[in-house]
Amino acid sequence: MGPFFHEIGKAFRKAGYEVYKINFNGGDQLFWRLPHGIDFTGSMDEWPAFLVDVLTRHGITDVMLFGDCRPLHRKATALCIERNIRVYVFEEGYIRPDWVTLELDGVNGHSSLPRNPEWYRQQAVLLPPLPPHHQVPSSFRRRALEAVAYNAADLLTRWYFKNWHDYRPWHPWKEGIGWLKRLYRRDAAQARTERILKEVEDNGISYMLFPLQLDADAQIRLHSDFDGMEGAIRIVLNSFARNAPEDLFLLVKELPLDNGVKDWRKLVYTVARQLGIANRVRYLETGDIAQLVRVAKGVVTINSTTGTLALICNVPVITLGQAIYDIPDITDQGSLDHFWGAPTPPDPATFEAFRRVLIDRCLIEGGFFSPEGLALLVQGTLRRIQRTTPPQDGKVFTISHLDAQPHSTH
Secondary structure, rough: OOOHHHHHHHHHHHHOOEEEEEEHHHHHHHOOOOOOOOOOOOOOHHHHHHHHHHHOOEEEEEEEOOOOHHHHHHHHHHHHHHOOEEEEEEEEOOOOOOEEEEEEEHHHHHHOOOOHHHHHHHHOOOOOOOOOOOOOOOOOHHHHHHHHOOOOHHHOOOOOOOOEEEEEOHHHHHHHHHHHHHOOHHHHHHHHHHHHHHHHHHOEEEEEEEEEOOOOOHHHHHHHHOOHHHHHHHHHHHHHHOOOOOEEEEEOOOOOOOOOOOHHHHHHHHHHHOOHHHHHHEEEEEOOOHHHOOOOOEEEOOOOOOHHHHHHHHOEEEEOOOOOOOOOOOOOOOOOOHOOOOOOOOHHHHHHHHHHEEEEEEEEOOOOHHHHHHHHHHHHHHHHHOOOOOOOOOEEHHHHEOOOOOOOOO
């Protein structure tokens, strides 16, 4: 996530903490410009012993990492929990934009938060009113430039980090070509989207929304029964073909951060034609997801954070995988086949209680991709962790980071 951990390190050192950082590749090295950088160049088999040595030798009390599903991070989390070392996991926000997730021991499907709606209603009563919230700036250009710099540094140092293996299924060059294709087709994609949105508005079309997620995302591969987006697309379209009312449309929305390696538009329209529903299925390559959600009859998702965006607007949501917000009285608990014709809206009071607890316990205001957002996030993180680990002698942090590619969902 660019210079995020560098800025965290500076803030914690200034506050009196000792900070160590483990680098897994050249991208990690590039964005760490503080003392106590430790390079891990060994194999996966050597990682546990290496980490235990670092934890023991430096007296580590707390570990930070981004995402908890990558193999190195999963092993690190297990080792730390065995040794009563606190593990703080960052992830892009459960509620977006303007928030970042920070939880102890795990996020998403590994979160310790319960799925009992009554618990949230009881906890929310004990919380003070939420402070005013302001929009956090974010720059896609900055995100893209930092990702390019990170991946370039990674590729140029593979000779040194010879055992480093990227968790994503595609080589960075293949992803780069995919992004170039998306850039080349951007104007045509925008024009196609505008025609579809005009058709929807002019004809008063009622629709359900199906936002796609990253094909290689751990949210899909570890926190659902799918091994990628293709299987999910086929199941959703088949269910829609069999059960949706004849006057209902399905809008499939491409993820802005999709790398363009797979042609989802072609797949969606091919499957729709095979099922005889091409006249009621539309694929959107661009568009404002917030606006699309507001007027949707419902949202079908695996576990995208678009789900929380829809719930804020009182739009019914059904999940096909594990989601932090998949709770009775909040999401539709029935079957996908039934959802098309009779979606269950959220109970506003229960969702508001859930949102307040979520913000209090595991969300920090801020973002990764603007100076203002980064400053808010760093200071919020410092305040949150000072609750459990005050700066004093012997309190040491190790910050572990894996890559700069987007891991989150829509």
